[in-house]
Amino acid sequence: MIALEGVTKIFRLPHDRKATLRQRFVSILQKSTYEELYALRDINLKINDGEFLGIIGKNGAGKSTLLKIIARVLEPTTGKVSVNGNIAPFLELGVGFQWELTVKNNIFFYGALLGMSRREIERRYDWIIDFSGLERFVDTKLKNLSSGMQVRLGFSITVSVESPILLVDEVLAVGDIDFHQKCYNCFENFRKNGRTILFVSHDLKPIEQFCDRVILLENGAIKKQGNPKDILSIYCEKNPKHVVVEAAD
Amino acid sequence: MSSMENRKQKNPSGRRNYIYLTSVMAITDFKIKYDNSVLGYFWSLLKPLLMFGTLYLVFSVFIRWEIKNYKLYLLLGIILWNFFSEVTLNSMVLLESKASIIKKIYFPRWIIVIASSLTSLLTLLLNIVVFFIFFIFSGARFRASALFLVVYLAELYILVVGIALLLCALYPKFRDIHHIWEVFVQLGFWATPIVYPISIVPAKYHTLIFLNPVARIIQSSRDALIGPASESLGFTNHIIIICFSACLFVAGLAMFNKLSRSFAEVL
Numbered sequence: 001m002i003a004l005e006g007v008t009k010i011f012r013l014p015h016d017r018k019a020t021l022r023q024r025f026v027s028i029l030q031k032s033t034y035e036e037l038y039a040l041r042d043i044n045l046k047i048n049d050g051e052f053l054g055i056i057g058k059n060g061a062g063k064s065t066l067l068k069i070i071a072r073v074l075e076p077t078t079g080k081v082s083v084n085g086n087i088a089p090f091l092e093l094g095v096g097f098q099w100e101l102t103v104k105n106n107i108f109f110y111g112a113l114l115g116m117s118r119r120e121i122e123r124r125y126d127w128i129i130d131f132s133g134l135e136r137f138v139d140t141k142l143k144n145l146s147s148g149m150q151v152r153l154g155f156s157i158t159v160s161v162e163s164p165i166l167l168v169d170e171v172l173a174v175g176d177i178d179f180h181q182k183c184y185n186c187f188e189n190f191r192k193n194g195r196t197i198l199f200v201s202h203d204l205k206p207i208e209q210f211c212d213r214v215i216l217l218e219n220g221a222i223k224k225q226g227n228p229k230d231i232l233s234i235y236c237e238k239n240p241k242h243v244v245v246e247a248a249d
Numbered sequence: 250m251s252s253m254e255n256r257k258q259k260n261p262s263g264r265r266n267y268i269y270l271t272s273v274m275a276i277t278d279f280k281i282k283y284d285n286s287v288l289g290y291f292w293s294l295l296k297p298l299l300m301f302g303t304l305y306l307v308f309s310v311f312i313r314w315e316i317k318n319y320k321l322y323l324l325l326g327i328i329l330w331n332f333f334s335e336v337t338l339n340s341m342v343l344l345e346s347k348a349s350i351i352k353k354i355y356f357p358r359w360i361i362v363i364a365s366s367l368t369s370l371l372t373l374l375l376n377i378v379v380f381f382i383f384f385i386f387s388g389a390r391f392r393a394s395a396l397f398l399v400v401y402l403a404e405l406y407i408l409v410v411g412i413a414l415l416l417c418a419l420y421p422k423f424r425d426i427h428h429i430w431e432v433f434v435q436l437g438f439w440a441t442p443i444v445y446p447i448s449i450v451p452a453k454y455h456t457l458i459f460l461n462p463v464a465r466i467i468q469s470s471r472d473a474l475i476g477p478a479s480e481s482l483g484f485t486n487h488i489i490i491i492c493f494s495a496c497l498f499v500a501g502l503a504m505f506n507k508l509s510r511s512f513a514e515v516l
Contacts, residue, residue, distance in 0.1 A: 019515075020423055020425040021423045071355055072355040073353065073354065074514065075511070089353065091353045095349050095352075101280060109273055109277050112266070112270040113350065
């Protein structure tokens with residue numbers, strides 16, 4: 001279970017960031033000024049085990065910040081976050097990739113980064129290779145793979161983490177239709193296995209298809225939450241452009 | 250099977266996975282550093298050996314110190330000092346090279362510093378093997394006190410990691426400490442009896458020079474391996490170094506853990 005109580009995140013954006021001793025010394029008499037940006041305002045949220053929660057909202061609404069706070073990458077300014085269980089962060093595919101190493105080495109490195117133990121990685125190794133379709137390239141350096149292959153590898157390693165909670169942030173923006181289908185099948189499986197999934201997407205189709213509940217973020221606050229159909233219709237009414245773009249797709 | 254799976258997840262062996270992550274990170278860095286090959290390591294030896302060669306030429310052909318086994322004396326000093334400068338200077342570059350990971354994935358940040366220090370430690374141990382090859386060829390005799398080297402290396406490691414943690418924690422806020430520390434390390438190299446014997450320094454400055462714990466460790470290591478033992482660096486001396494290093498390590502780790510929480514924002 002994930003519970004957020006009164007979580008607020010304020011980013012302080014200094015007008016002129018003083019990142020060196022020199023700058024601090026030179027401007028010792030100047031007051032440092034900054035803008036405060038409320039990325040999240042007083043978020044209260046409970047996510048039950050096995051729930052598939054969709055998070056939608058415009059750019060800058062706080063979706064990614066919310067996931068990062070749950071993933072412990074960012075600390076909330078005020079409020080409490082409690083997470084029961086391991087988290088597999090799906091915030092970006094292949095962030096820890098080492099371009100100078102082989103596919104095999106990368107599986108172990110990235111797997112460890114995501115919190116897997118050696119034994120777990122060894123157990124999942126064949127599956128990862130198989131799922132990413134890279135049997136022939138195990139000993140190839142990562143930099144020599146095509147970008148599509150790199151994405152598939154990143155995805156395969158991440159989904160093989162057997163953590164009860166998954167955070168998915170727009171990872172499906174890349175890849176072809178085939179790959180999307182593979183991803184959706186994966187998510188479907190996760191849901192059947194009772195894993196909790198938090199899903200951020202601008203593509204509303206999968207949100208409608210998979211989610212049990214959707215929350216709509218606006219300016220860092222939860223504007224509305226409820227079942228996907230209702231929320232999506234509210235969201236589309238407000239952003240008629242979005243519908244057009246979707247249709248053009 | 251599924252019940253076992255569940256139990257595993259409820260009681261995740263978090264600590265052990267962190268140890269695994271640390272070792273994977275260290276080995277990965279090592280592989281990248283040496284291009285995945287043995288020759289890669291030898292290539293990396295070129296820099297310290299060239300430095301050794303230059304200094305040896307200057308101080309053994311142009312100027313002559315009266316030191317027995319000057320070659321070994323110099324080489325050991327350079328190897329140990331290089332370890333110190335490499336780990337502490339690297340600690341500040343680390344965060345930038347790992348920034349993309351830090352911004353996206355959570356894991357205790359000290360793993361980055363420890364992993365990098367282990368990579369350097371591995372290099373140090375290989376360099377010491379090279380030193381012993383020189384040792385054998387120069388016809389020096391092994392003595393029982395050589396075993397103390399292990400203790401001295403442990404002291405050096407803890408000291409160096411403590412400093413690295415401190416510097417790494419401060420770096421995002423004061424980025425110019427990298428340049429400041431660079432100058433400091435350069436200065437320290439000449440303020441430490443590495444190329445010259447301590448005997449040429451006027452006695453009144455000895456206390457000053459030996460305020461630097463690295464100088465004490467280097468001097469003691471040479472005393473143990475090559476001799477002759479200098480009277481000023483005895484047993485209590487090392488107790489003090491160990492206590493000092495341990496305190497620095499604990500303080501460094503505490504400060505690092507406090508400041509590292511905001512790394513994802515300030516990088």
